[in-house]
Amino acid sequence: LSQDDLKTLVGQAALKYVVPGEIVGVGTGSTVNKFIDALASMKDQITGAVSSSVASTERLQALGITVFDCNEVTELSVYIDGADEVDPNGYLIKGGGAALTREKIVAAESRRFVCIADESKLVQNLGKFPLPVEVIPMAVNRITRQFQAMGGTVVLRLKDGAPLVTDNGQHILDVTGLQISDPLAFESQVNQWPGVVTVGVFAFQKAQVCLVGTASGVKTLTF
Numbered sequence: 224l225s226q227d228d229l230k231t232l233v234g235q236a237a238l239k240y241v242v243p244g245e246i247v248g249v250g251t252g253s254t255v256n257k258f259i260d261a262l263a264s265m266k267d268q269i270t271g272a273v274s275s276s277v278a279s280t281e282r283l284q285a286l287g288i289t290v291f292d293c294n295e296v297t298e299l300s301v302y303i304d305g306a307d308e309v310d311p312n313g314y315l316i317k318g319g320g321a322a323l324t325r326e327k328i329v330a331a332e333s334r335r336f337v338c339i340a341d342e343s344k345l346v347q348n349l350g351k352f353p354l355p356v357e358v359i360p361m362a363v364n365r366i367t368r369q370f371q372a373m374g375g376t377v378v379l380r381l382k383d384g385a386p387l388v389t390d391n392g393q394h395i396l397d398v399t400g401l402q403i404s405d406p407l408a409f410e411s412q413v414n415q416w417p418g419v420v421t422v423g424v425f426a427f428q429k430a431q432v433c434l435v436g437t438a439s440g441v442k443t444l445t446f
């Protein structure tokens with residue numbers, strides 16, 4: 224089974240967490256795209272979705288699924304999203320798709336975060352994948368120096384040769400070389416830095432369930 228096949232497996236498996244008649248929280252990325260494509264088969268059984276990115280909104284609407292603004296809903300029963308890394312506690316690194324800010328907002332709005340991932344995302348400790356951090360442009364250099372002081376190596380994410388601009392008009396730094404031994408403490412610490420919009424550690428908004436696509440089928444982890 225290819226990695227793409229594994230993503231399809233978990234995207235389809237996530238349907239069983241969708242509550243008929245409700246609005247579902249939807250994340251961003253290639254694995255979530257498989258979930259969105261599968262969700263289309265249930266579009267008459269759900270009221271709609273709250274999306275975490277322009278890209279997911281467009282995909283949902285193209286399939287005839289109504290997309291609501293986060294301010295139009297309270298407390299979603301489930302949020303379905305991918306991750307770049309998943310540790311044994313359900314703490315995540317996210318942001319590979321540059322949607323981490325809205326993802327964290329919709330995850331916070333949801334009672335249960337069901338993460339969907341192929342087995343390559345499972346790690347013992349977070350931090351091998353470059354940590355995405357969404358920052359206000361004027362703070363890029365100052366925050367870069369702060370991560371460098373922690374031993375990090377920082378790259379400003381580019382798109383078509385220019386600094387990537389997120390759905391929220393901000394930039395993304397990708398940081399490697401960090402030892403994130405306590406994800407909750409790390410997320411709290413970096414959130415305090417002026418200019419940080421969102422750090423791609425999802426510890427406070429961790430996953431409660433992770434559907435893992437493996438060669439022998441879907442493995443369900445609960446945290």
Ligand code: DER
Nearest residue numbers: 252253254305317318319320
């Ligand atoms: O940007 C994100 O957080 C995405 O969910 C990402 O982490 C997973 O994307 P993928 O399913 O394309 O690997």
